[in-house]
Amino acid sequence: MPIQYYIYLCLALFSIGIIGVLTRRNAIVVFMCIELMLNAVNLLLVAFSKMHHGAALAIDSTTKAGIDGQLFVFFIMVVAAAEVSVGLAIIVMMYRNTHSVDINFLNRLKN
Amino acid sequence: MSTIQILFFFLTALALFSAIMVLVSKNPVHSVLWLIVVFFAISGHYVLLNAQFLAIVNLIVYAGAIMVLFLFVIMLMNLNSEAEPRKHIWMKMAGVISGGCFLMVLVSLVRQATDMQQRTALMGSGNVGLIKNLGKALFSDYVVPFEISSVLFLSAMVGAIVIGKK
Amino acid sequence: MSKLVYLVPLFPLLGFLINGLGRKSLSKTMVGIVGSGAILASFIVSLCIFFDVKEHGATVVNLFSFIRTESFSIPFAFQVDQLSSVFLLIITGIGFLIHLYSSAYMHEEPNEHFGRFFAYLNLFVFSMLLLVLGANYVIMFIGWEGVGLCSYLLIGFWFKNDNYNYAAKKAFVMNRIGDLGFLLAVFWLLFKLGTVTYGDVFANVAQLSTFDITAITMLLFVGAMGKSAQLPLYTWLPDAMAGPTPVSALIHAATMVTAGIYMIARSNILYTLAPATQTVIAVVGLATAIFAATIALKQNDIKKVLAYSTVSQLGYMFLGLGVGAYTGAVFHVMTHAFFKALLFLGAGSVIHAMHHEQDIRKMGGLKKYMPVTHITFLLACLAIAGIPPFSGFFSKDEILMAAYGKNPLYYYIGLGGALMTAFYMFRLYTMTFLGNFRGTHEQQHHLHESPSAMTIPLIVLAILSVAGGWIGIPDVMIEHGHQLEHFLAPVFAESAKLAEHHHLEASTEYMFMGVSTVAIIIVIILAVNAYRKYQDNGAENTGLGKVLENKWYIDELYDAVIVNPLNALAGFLKNVVEKSGIDGVVNGVGRLVGYGSRQLRLLQSGQVGNYILVMVLAMVVFVLIWFNDQTIMDFLSKIF
Numbered sequence: 001m002p003i004q005y006y007i008y009l010c011l012a013l014f015s016i017g018i019i020g021v022l023t024r025r026n027a028i029v030v031f032m033c034i035e036l037m038l039n040a041v042n043l044l045l046v047a048f049s050k051m052h053h054g055a056a057l058a059i060d061s062t063t064k065a066g067i068d069g070q071l072f073v074f075f076i077m078v079v080a081a082a083e084v085s086v087g088l089a090i091i092v093m094m095y096r097n098t099h100s101v102d103i104n105f106l107n108r109l110k111n
Numbered sequence: 112m113s114t115i116q117i118l119f120f121f122l123t124a125l126a127l128f129s130a131i132m133v134l135v136s137k138n139p140v141h142s143v144l145w146l147i148v149v150f151f152a153i154s155g156h157y158v159l160l161n162a163q164f165l166a167i168v169n170l171i172v173y174a175g176a177i178m179v180l181f182l183f184v185i186m187l188m189n190l191n192s193e194a195e196p197r198k199h200i201w202m203k204m205a206g207v208i209s210g211g212c213f214l215m216v217l218v219s220l221v222r223q224a225t226d227m228q229q230r231t232a233l234m235g236s237g238n239v240g241l242i243k244n245l246g247k248a249l250f251s252d253y254v255v256p257f258e259i260s261s262v263l264f265l266s267a268m269v270g271a272i273v274i275g276k277k
Numbered sequence: 278m279s280k281l282v283y284l285v286p287l288f289p290l291l292g293f294l295i296n297g298l299g300r301k302s303l304s305k306t307m308v309g310i311v312g313s314g315a316i317l318a319s320f321i322v323s324l325c326i327f328f329d330v331k332e333h334g335a336t337v338v339n340l341f342s343f344i345r346t347e348s349f350s351i352p353f354a355f356q357v358d359q360l361s362s363v364f365l366l367i368i369t370g371i372g373f374l375i376h377l378y379s380s381a382y383m384h385e386e387p388n389e390h391f392g393r394f395f396a397y398l399n400l401f402v403f404s405m406l407l408l409v410l411g412a413n414y415v416i417m418f419i420g421w422e423g424v425g426l427c428s429y430l431l432i433g434f435w436f437k438n439d440n441y442n443y444a445a446k447k448a449f450v451m452n453r454i455g456d457l458g459f460l461l462a463v464f465w466l467l468f469k470l471g472t473v474t475y476g477d478v479f480a481n482v483a484q485l486s487t488f489d490i491t492a493i494t495m496l497l498f499v500g501a502m503g504k505s506a507q508l509p510l511y512t513w514l515p516d517a518m519a520g521p522t523p524v525s526a527l528i529h530a531a532t533m534v535t536a537g538i539y540m541i542a543r544s545n546i547l548y549t550l551a552p553a554t555q556t557v558i559a560v561v562g563l564a565t566a567i568f569a570a571t572i573a574l575k576q577n578d579i580k581k582v583l584a585y586s587t588v589s590q591l592g593y594m595f596l597g598l599g600v601g602a603y604t605g606a607v608f609h610v611m612t613h614a615f616f617k618a619l620l621f622l623g624a625g626s627v628i629h630a631m632h633h634e635q636d637i638r639k640m641g642g643l644k645k646y647m648p649v650t651h652i653t654f655l656l657a658c659l660a661i662a663g664i665p666p667f668s669g670f671f672s673k674d675e676i677l678m679a680a681y682g683k684n685p686l687y688y689y690i691g692l693g694g695a696l697m698t699a700f701y702m703f704r705l706y707t708m709t710f711l712g713n714f715r716g717t718h719e720q721q722h723h724l725h726e727s728p729s730a731m732t733i734p735l736i737v738l739a740i741l742s743v744a745g746g747w748i749g750i751p752d753v754m755i756e757h758g759h760q761l762e763h764f765l766a767p768v769f770a771e772s773a774k775l776a777e778h779h780h781l782e783a784s785t786e787y788m789f790m791g792v793s794t795v796a797i798i799i800v801i802i803l804a805v806n807a808y809r810k811y812q813d814n815g816a817e818n819t820g821l822g823k824v825l826e827n828k829w830y831i832d833e834l835y836d837a838v839i840v841n842p843l844n845a846l847a848g849f850l851k852n853v854v855e856k857s858g859i860d861g862v863v864n865g866v867g868r869l870v871g872y873g874s875r876q877l878r879l880l881q882s883g884q885v886g887n888y889i890l891v892m893v894l895a896m897v898v899f900v901l902i903w904f905n906d907q908t909i910m911d912f913l914s915k916i917f
Contacts, residue, residue, distance in 0.1 A: 001115070001119055001231060003230045004221060009127070011221070012130075020134045021889055032142055035173070042153070046160055046240075050233045051232045070245060071245065074245070075256060080173075082266075086270050089275045090274055092187070206886075212894070216901060217900065
């Protein structure tokens with residue numbers, strides 16, 4: 001598959017994530033859009049990893065080129081999981097205090 | 112068109128459609144469900160690229176754990192009502208337009224990038240995505256970041272509990 | 278020997294540092310020894326240098342590079358030649374006697390102020406030595422400013438008295454006006470010739486146009502006017518009497534006021550080439566001489582009379598410079614230093630005895646109480662009046678003869694001034710020492726001769742006042758009698774070549790001498806007769822006398838013409854320009870910033886969504902800017 005297809009797909013997913021962040025006010029949906037953007041990047045990393053691997057295989061049949069890209073995805077998932085746990089805890093906190101998940105309620109960086 | 116191509120376009124269409132549905136669903140629970148569909152489509156892409164380990168992990172961690180967590184929180188808060196405050200229509204327009212511009216500019220950038228011409232991603236073969244090879248790399252070259260990520264997890268856990276207890 | 282010339286200013290500088298830093302811990306005796314000893318050491322070195330110069334001629338001693346740039350360099354160098362060595366002797370010699378005298382005169386001051394006084398005196402001498410020794414105009418300017426500073430410090434020595442501070446400020450401001458002229462002249466020289474070193478300037482003087490020379494010399498003369506108290510910048514000198522009497526002696530005799538004479542004598546070639554400036558100098562000098570003499574006729578403060586007499590005598594020196602009699606001017610500086618120092622120290626002795634009473638109307642008959650002071654004061658009066666063979670006669674005669682050669686009118690006016698000098702000096706002498714005592718009984722009871730530390734300088738100076746003129750006896754009287762002229766000849770050689778010579782017939786010269794001497798003696802007899810029986814009847818002066826007593830109302834004139842308009846302008850600037858203009862601008866800027874930030878703050882809404890929106894748009898813009906090439910544009914134009 002031409003790598004450009006993957007790039008376009010990922011850009012589209014990423015942009016949809018951005019639009020979601022910009023247009024929704026529900027904190028949980030915003031959060032989910034961020035996850036969507038992370039996943040778009042993950043997909044792109046895997047695609048590039050396979051692109052490099054394919055290019056390297058033509059020269060050396062035992063090459064491990066491109067493995068770092070996939071490991072990066074792995075670490076991004078780790079960080080995303082940690083982030084989600086903390087982020088959801090914060091949203092729960094916020095809901096407990098304001099009885100709303102509207103991000104516009106968070107326009108004061110105090111209290 | 113080969114099977115792989117058919118599968119690719121199908122999965123792509125599914126991912127994009129589901130992603131859009133995430134946005135347009137008014138009910139957050141529906142958004143979560145559509146997002147799980149997106150993750151499944153992306154996992155399908157991983158399989159096409161022969162990144163089997165990541166495909167499985169993506170399903171388990173994202174679609175399984177994280178999205179369940181989301182659902183859990185939404186239901187805990189009883190947000191399934193459609194009471195979400197709506198943004199002003201102009202703000203929405205502005206968001207869509209700026210996001211569109213962003214997409215447009217990046218796409219045009221990629222189109223004129225000569226480096227990306229004639230490059231392909233290896234489909235269905237190649238062994239870097241196998242769990243054996245990834246595991247070897249993870250426990251040899253990447254062992255330190257791996258261990259550090261466990262510390263990160265621990266601290267995230269502690270942080271979540273501290274925040275949640277207040 | 279000339280290599281050691283740096284020792285001459287070094288000793289007073291060390292004395293200044295020791296006395297200045299140790300003024301609280303050193304005893305008065307110690308301070309006196311350090312202060313006077315430093316000057317004595319300088320004097321000894323100066324003597325050695327004088328004889329060295331006499332034998333080996335002039336030299337320039339380079340110490341270090343002071344300012345060096347691409348286009349010019351100013352070395353820190355000392356000019357050791359006939360002119361500077363003569364001035365060194367005057368400054369350190371008279372300076373030492375005044376220091377010695379001060380150690381007794383100022384003994385009533387508290388320990389700390391005593392040390393401060395000697396520190397200032399030493400700094401004063403140091404500055405003056407620097408001024409005289411500098412081998413270029415910049416070094417001279419350092420000394421020039423130092424002298425101005427020290428005069429300010431010493432005139433305002435008793436700083437608890439507001440009037441004294443006012444006098445000090447006046448001296449400083451007047452000097453600054455002159456200094457500006459000096460500075461402009463130095464810049465002009467640097468601009469035109471690229472050097473300020475005497476040797477180079479005088480050698481390249483032909484490169485300057487007549488206009489340049491005239492302008493430079495006029496500006497230098499403005500500087501000299503300020504320092505040497507000529508019309509119209511003379512008013513600070515009489516007010517400078519606010520300082521302790523030894524300071525007056527130092528300012529009037531050894532340092533400060535002679536700086537202007539020295540500077541012009543040093544630049545004699547420039548002045549010889551600028552006849553217009555010379556005429557100005559002669560006229561200003563003559564006018565000052567007459568003007569100050571008329572004021573001195575009616576002053577009643579013993580020090581004020583002497584102050585105006587100094588201004589008048591300085592006028593003679595400038596007359597001498599103006600008519601090209603440089604040697605005569607330097608000669609008069611020297612003799613004037615002797616008898617004016619003597620007069621001031623004598624006056625100080627009288628004031629000391631009278632418990633700081635300075636009004637001569639309350640004195641009289643001091644002859645029998647203070648014999649040494651009386652005799653020395655009388656000798657000084659004879660010297661300044663110009664009675665042969667006292668020193669003043671020879672120097673004044675030389676200047677007047679040169680003036681006659683230039684323009685007989687100068688001579689007659691100058692002679693009139695000399696007669697006035699004789700009159701007011703003997704009025705002063707008579708009212709102070711002859712007649713009956715007019716002070717209180719308590720003062721009379723305490724009258725005493727001053728201690729020997731004060732009388733010894735008086736005696737030494739008296740000898741010099743009498744005999745000091747004998748090194749400059751006119752050639753018509755004794756062949757090669759004018760040793761000073763022969764000694765100084767190399768310094769003025771270039772000027773002498775250019776100047777036209779007017780040799781008076783010996784008989785004419787004798788006739789003038791005789792006539793002037795007889796006239797002066799008659800005036801002296803008149804003065805003594807008029808004031809011997811003086812009684813203070815409290816009568817006010819009327820008419821011209823009142824005008825003279827009030828110094829021609831010059832201070833009032835300056836107040837009305839310069840000071841008050843300046844004050845009004847300053848008030849206007851303060852109340853109107855400052856308040857509504859400057860403050861308005863400053864406050865306006867402050868308000869503008871405040872308003873702008875209030876408006877700008879609205880952007881910072883706290884709505885995270887807005888921030889992200891702006892961020893995304895910014896990313897778009899950045900991508901467009903960074904990858905701004907045809908393909909993107911083509912693609913975008915295809916879409917839209």
